[in-house]
Amino acid sequence: MRKIVLAPLCALVTVSVAACSPSGPDQTNPELAPRGTAMTKVKPTRQDLTTKISITGKVEMNPTFGLVAPVTGEVRYFDVPAPNGTPTRPIRVATVWKDQTPNYVEAPPGSTFSGRLVDDKATVTAGMPIASAKHVGYAIVGDIDGQQAYKINGALTDVVVQIKNGPGPFPCTVLGTIAALPQGTIPEKPPVTPDTKDDKKDQPQQTQPKDQPQQPSTSTGLRIVCTAPADVQMINGASASIEVTTGKSAQALVVPVEAVAGAQGKGKVDVIAGDGSRRTTDVTLGLTDGKVIEVKSGLTGDEELAVPGPNLPEGQQQGGDQTKPTGP
DSSP states (O other), rough: OOOHHHHHHHHHHHHHHHHHHHSSOOOTTTTOOTTOOOOOEEEOOOEEEEEEEEEEEEEEEEEEEEEOSSSEEEEEEEEOOOOOOOOOOOOEEEEEEETTTTEEEEOOOTTEEEEEEOOOOOOOOOEEEEEEEESEEEEEEEEEEEEHHHHHTTSSSEEEETTTSSOOOOOOOEEOOOBBOOOOOOOOOOOOOHHHHHHHOOOOHHHHHHSOOOOOOOOBOOOEEEOOTTTSSSOTOEEEEEEEEEEEEEEEEEEEEOOOETTTEEEEEEEETTTTTTEEEEEEEEEEEEEEEEEESOSSSSOEEEEEEOOOGGGGGGGGGSSSOOOE
16 A cells, blocks of 8 residues: 555656756856857958047136246246236246256246246256246136046147037147146245345335235146137136047047957957957057047958957956047
8 A cells, every 4th residue: 555655656756856957958048148259240440530538627717837847957947026917928937958058948928927846956857847837817727637647648739628508619728737736936035235225215116016925836736727719708617628639540440449358559359260260369559439449550451350359368357448438
């Protein structure tokens, strides 16, 4: 009697276990392809490529900007008197001597000298801020972070500004350098001697404005300062967007950013051969607008590339920044 009862029970257990276990090979998600699978093919193309950076700024009155050394050499400062009005001509503030040749540093018209940034007779390098100046009137000022600074340092000739809910876009002329500035210093005037004291008795009223102490500039962070055309109406404190063109390349050889892996100008792509095999090739990278990236060398333009691109070892996968958008 026991055998007759247990046999159907065992059969029931066997059927239940079999129903819970999949038969055949492991099932996979049909929407996901294995990593590294070439989903599509692309060929390099040629197009004009422009890269831009957008910076948040605002309208400011009388902003400070830096004047840089034109060459490497020894700086010698001039004694710059306080102006009686807004200068209409350049003001010579220093000379950088190199190979016994003077290289003058001047504050542009419409600005006043506001401080020395290094010691007199100090050795300075080309591009180093050595004096500060104050623009008289309105200007656009935008703060810059360290990563942006290296991208736009040599690209300040093509700057466009849009004031929020106001004028624009309009070209903006950059003043001085984007480098952070230390606090400026203005040396005290030499003490009055009996001779010079007697000379001043005849003209006390006219010399009073010049005897007023100048206020040295305060320190600033990395920032861009630019001026708008004269016909643009400005309101102090108004928000603005500053767009800086960081690079241009005519008829550049470009590929989709998804086809490239790499970092800081160096990258790799997978070239597909006629038999369908893939060969990883080194390439030199250039500009990118976030959609395509310039290939300066390593490809002829006739290749077919796999998308997505090759998988780099863990230590080399920092190149994602190279193909991220650099503009708005």
